[in-house]
Amino acid sequence: MSPRPMARPGGRSARVQEAVHTAVRELESEVGRDALTVPLVAARAGVTPSTIYRRWGDLRELLSDVAVERLRPEAPPENHGGLASDLTVWAEHFLDEMASPSGRAYIRDALLGDPDGSNAGQCSAYAADQVEVILARAAARGERAPEAETVIDHVVAPMMYRILFRPGGLDAAYARHLVAGVLDATG
Amino acid sequence: MSPRPMARPGGRSARVQEAVHTAVRELESEVGRDALTVPLVAARAGVTPSTIYRRWGDLRELLSDVAVERLRPEAPPENHGGLASDLTVWAEHFLDEMASPSGRAYIRDALLGDPDGSNAGQCSAYAADQVEVILARAAARGERAPEAETVIDHVVAPMMYRILFRPGGLDAAYARHLVAGVLDATG
DNA sequence: ATCCTTAACGCAAAGCGGTTGCTTCTAGCG
DNA sequence: CGCTAGAAGCAACCGCTTTGCGTTAAGGAT
Numbered sequence: 378m379s380p381r382p383m384a385r386p387g388g389r390s391a392r393v394q395e396a397v398h399t400a401v402r403e404l405e406s407e408v409g410r411d412a413l414t415v416p417l418v419a420a421r422a423g424v425t426p427s428t429i430y431r432r433w434g435d436l437r438e439l440l441s442d443v444a445v446e447r448l449r450p451e452a453p454p455e456n457h458g459g460l461a462s463d464l465t466v467w468a469e470h471f472l473d474e475m476a477s478p479s480g481r482a483y484i485r486d487a488l489l490g491d492p493d494g495s496n497a498g499q500c501s502a503y504a505a506d507q508v509e510v511i512l513a514r515a516a517a518r519g520e521r522a523p524e525a526e527t528v529i530d531h532v533v534a535p536m537m538y539r540i541l542f543r544p545g546g547l548d549a550a551y552a553r554h555l556v557a558g559v560l561d562a563t564g
Numbered sequence: 565m566s567p568r569p570m571a572r573p574g575g576r577s578a579r580v581q582e583a584v585h586t587a588v589r590e591l592e593s594e595v596g597r598d599a600l601t602v603p604l605v606a607a608r609a610g611v612t613p614s615t616i617y618r619r620w621g622d623l624r625e626l627l628s629d630v631a632v633e634r635l636r637p638e639a640p641p642e643n644h645g646g647l648a649s650d651l652t653v654w655a656e657h658f659l660d661e662m663a664s665p666s667g668r669a670y671i672r673d674a675l676l677g678d679p680d681g682s683n684a685g686q687c688s689a690y691a692a693d694q695v696e697v698i699l700a701r702a703a704a705r706g707e708r709a710p711e712a713e714t715v716i717d718h719v720v721a722p723m724m725y726r727i728l729f730r731p732g733g734l735d736a737a738y739a740r741h742l743v744a745g746v747l748d749a750t751g
Numbered sequence: 752a753t754c755c756t757t758a759a760c761g762c763a764a765a766g767c768g769g770t771t772g773c774t775t776c777t778a779g780c781g
Numbered sequence: 782c783g784c785t786a787g788a789a790g791c792a793a794c795c796g797c798t799t800t801g802c803g804t805t806a807a808g809g810a811t
Contacts, residue, residue, distance in 0.1 A: 388807055390759065416797070425761050430798070432759085489676060494731045501729035530722040530742070537729070538721035542688035544681045555717070562749060577778085577788065603768065615789050617769070 396422040397429060401443045410482060413440070437490025444486035445496045454507050460515035460522055461560055464532070467511060468552040471504070472536050476547045481540060504533050523563045531559045583609040584616060588630045597669060600627070624677025631673035632683045641694050647702035647709055648747055651719070654698060655739040658691070659723050663734045668727060691720050710750045718746045 400422035404413055415436050419426040433439040454467045474480050487496050508528045515522040532555045539547055587609035591600055602623050606613040620626040641654045661667050674683050695715045702709040719742045726734055 389805085390807080393760080414797070426798080427762080427800085428760055436797095485675070488672065488728060497729045498731070501725075529725075531718055534722040534725035535717040538688075538716075538724050541675060541728070542684045542724070544685070558749075580789075601768065612790055613769080614771080614791080617771095618788080623768095 393422070393424055393428065393432070397424065397432075397439070398443055398446070401439065405443075410440075410486075415439075435490055437486070438492070439490070440486045441488075441490035441496050444483040445499050447483050448480075448487060448500050449503055450507055454511050456514060460511070460518075460520045461556070463511045463514065464508075464528070464560070465553055465556045467507060468532055468536070468556050469549045471507075471533070472540075472547060472549065472552045475536065476540050481544075484537075484540065501529075501533075505529060508533070521563055523559050527562075528559055531562075532556055580609070580611055580615065580619075584611065584619075584626070585630055585633070588626065592630075597627075597673075602626075622677060624673070625679075626677070627673045628675075628677035628683050631670040632686050634670050635667075635674060635687050635690060637690055637694055641698050643701060647698070647705075647707045648743070650698045650701065651695075651715070651747070652740055652743045654694060655719055655723070655743050656736040658694075658720070659727075659734060659736065659739045662723065663727050668731070671724075671727065688716075688720075692716060695720070708750055710746050714749075715746055718749075719743055 397418060400418045401413065404418060404421055408417075413436065415429050416426045418436075418439070419429050422429075429439060433442070454463060457463050457466060475484065484500070487500055491497050505525060509525050512522045512525055512528070532552075535555055536547070536552065539551075584605060587605045588600070591605060591608055595604075600623065602616050603613045605623075605626070606616050609616075616626065620629070641650060644650050644653060662671065671687070674687055678684050692712060696712050699709045699712055699715070719739075722742055723734070723739065726738075
């Protein structure tokens with residue numbers, strides 16, 4: 378969540394963190410992401426700029442933190458009673474959200490201000506968790522299911538690669554194509 | 565190459581572009597990438613900072629340009645006389661270069677200062693070109709070969725995804741595993 | 752409950768990167 | 782050879798970023 382370890386999680390530190398994060402979210406929708414500056418966020422949050430610089434070190438790292446929060450799934454994947462439909466619907470939903478302008482902006486921000494790669498790792502963990510829930514359901518039903526790593530490599534990775542490196546031409550059909558590929562390979 | 569079209573390719577403009585790019589490369593190795601600033605690069609290149617700001621608009625876009633140059637393959641993929649070995653060797657080489665600290669830094673820079681996505685698109689085009697050369701050779705030999713898009717999706721994309729989102733635990737064995745996967749699926 | 756330690760924040764000043772209007776130069780062309 | 786316009790130089794201004802120091806308050810110990 379926060380790039381620097383919070384030695385004192387309670388009280389004032391927590392309040393400041395919350396105030397700053399909400400200030401970023403509010404200002405993002407009010408003045409736009411490109412107009413954000415540390416002093417602006419600080420003023421809205423009721424803190425001094427130096428506080429933000431000392432805690433986060435950089436506007437990018439702060440935006441990276443907020444972006445990761447917004448990339449966190451709000452609900453477990455929908456249950457449609459079968460592996461194929463579960464995975465297909467989830468992949469379509471995932472691609473739709475991630476390929477949207479705001480989704481791409483959050484992904485970029487998350488990668489951008491992330492010196493140690495922990496925020497990026499968190500993003501992939503979110504996707505991995507969702508996939509594992511779907512696969513666990515399939516296993517409970519007795520269905521043959523691929524490994525989670527296989528789904529990450531052959532469904533999530535291609536979508537993310539195209540979102541980052543090949544903008545344009547991404548639709549639900551592509552997500553279905555990828556899912557069909559892994560399920561065929563499984564047998 | 566340059567984000568803003570060069571209406572006057574010859575003479576002074578070309579000299580300035582060359583001087584600025586070499587200044588970036590020199591200073592990157594001397595003071596480190598994080599210590600780069602536009603005034604520093606300008607001083608080394610013998611131009612004024614405003615020149616760089618007007619031509620590139622931003623330090624990030626300048627670094628993105630230089631990064632794309634360094635990500636361009638220096639030679640066509642090696643020919644080992646067979647699709648399997650060609651693709652395996654190329655994938656191992658690709659992963660080795662891209663997963664290195666400097667490779668990851670260049671990838672990040674290329675993605676970072678790239679408002680329209682053209683630099684990122686150039687990076688994926690480099691990889692796609694290399695793959696297509698390998699597949700064309702295989703076709704000339706009469707070998708069964710997968711589609712280029714399939715190789716991009718199932719070999720390049722997983723490697724890039726892990727480089728960006730899951731640093732650590734990447735080795736040549738993983739590249740071989742991915743290549744074996746696409747070749748098995750092809751038949 | 753109170754004191755002690757120290758991490759975290761506020762404040763303010765200084766440094767410097769980023770921005771911009773204007774001028775000067777020069778490449779390309781009639 | 783002169784004209785035109787795009788590009789670079791120059792310089793001043795703005796505001797983000799940094800930093801030292803004093804103050805506050807969270808967490809633990811007595």
